[in-house]
Amino acid sequence: MSRLTTLAAALFDDRRLKSSLPELDHLHLDTAPGRVRTLAELLLHDHGFEFAKLLVEDLGSNVALRFFFFHPEDHVLVSIETDASENLPTISDSIHAADWYEREAEDLFGLHFSGHPFLGDFVLHDDVWPEDIAPMRQRYAATTQSASAAGASTWQPRQQLTESGSVVFPVGPVWGDFSEAGLYILEGPGEQILLAHTRLFFKYRAVEKIAEGLPVSAVVLLAERFSGNAAVAHALALCQAAERISHTVVPERAQRLRMVLAELERMRYHMAVLAELAGSTGLAVGKAIGQELEEALLRLAARVGGHRYLFGLIVPGGLARDLDAEAPALLATELPPLLARIRHYRRLLEASSSFLDRIEEMGVLNAADTARYATVGPVGRASGRSQDLRCVLPYA
DSSP states (O other): OOHHHHHHHHHTTOTTEEEOOOOSSEEEEEEOHHHHHHHHHHHHHHHOOEEEEEEEEEOSSOEEEEEEEEOTTTOOEEEEEEETTSOEEOOTTTOGGGHHHHHHHHHHHOOOEETOTTOSSSSSOTTTSOTTOOTTSTTSOTTOOOOSSTTOOOOOOOOOOOSTTEEEEEEOSOOSTTOOOOEEEEEEETTOOOEEEEEOOTTOOOHHHHHTTSOHHHHHHHHHHHOGGGHHHHHHHHHHHHHHHHTOOOOHHHHHHHHHHHHHHHHHHHHHHHHHHHHHTTOHHHHHHHHHHHHHHHHHHHHHHSSTTOTTOEETTEESSOOOTTHHHHHHHHHHHHHHHHHHHHHHHHTOHHHHHHHTTSSOOOHHHHHHTTOOHHHHHHTTOOOOHHHHSOOO
16 A cells, blocks of 8 residues: 555544545645644654645635645655635744745735744845735735835844844845845854844845736746746746646657756756855865856857757747757767866865865754755755655656
């Protein structure tokens, strides 16, 4: 008996929730807001699931919340749906990975999670956005001019340390180079940093609201430009959602080429991160070498896909156009020497005491914290989690 079938059988006797028959990889539960926490803890502590995501949808007559949980070994999902019209107890105090999502839902949808200590001034800054705007609700019009200091409140950094000599030291939000705006608030007595807080979303523009009512083809254009560094990833995720809703079958060749483009983008993105990591440790030459390797990957992407950041290729149903006939041979010729250079670059960094002294034992996440926050990607793998979502939840 599969894990989902066993779980469904155990829950069917609970009259306080509705459980659908499990699909191959997904079980959906419907319950009251007060039961979400109990079910979530049951999934985590008794059945080995991890928190994956919280989605909020304004249906007009009510607001639905869907909590998703993922099993890292069986690669199956459980979703818990509830109505947000009632009181919503927080789950973030016991499931820390839900903290960010609850704070976003409070700001963007006007929902309140009782017991959450840090609601407000997250995505919508209090000194820019008036309270209770909730731009993701249907009642809010995209043409509304809301981001203004008029009607907003003042903001001061929150100090939590009370011991004698403690100071609050702000870093940012304006940075040189092309770094996004971000404020880092450091607290501690003297030079020792005991607490650090972030204040992000300085450039939030409610682009999701602009997308409402547009044809999918136009929304793909927006998705590509949320972050130019991840144009393929965002466009692909949007198209796959639209294809699933519309039961569109993507040709096998298009699926394979999408995977090639996504991996090419991922390589270039990781190379950019390595270059910035070198720069953050004071290695100006190391950063320059990394940026030159990133530039080589950008030029290869332009030759293969017609655009350095592969804009305009991913569309609903497949690709906007087929790749040139010589594209596979070009990748087969150009990638191996590039990968060899990247591996050599990595060895140079790992042999640099100046680099290692600045990153080793910095920001260490132990195994328990890594699981508690359900970390993924390079952060998760660097902390001992070997999961690769490309394998456990294949995108092609």
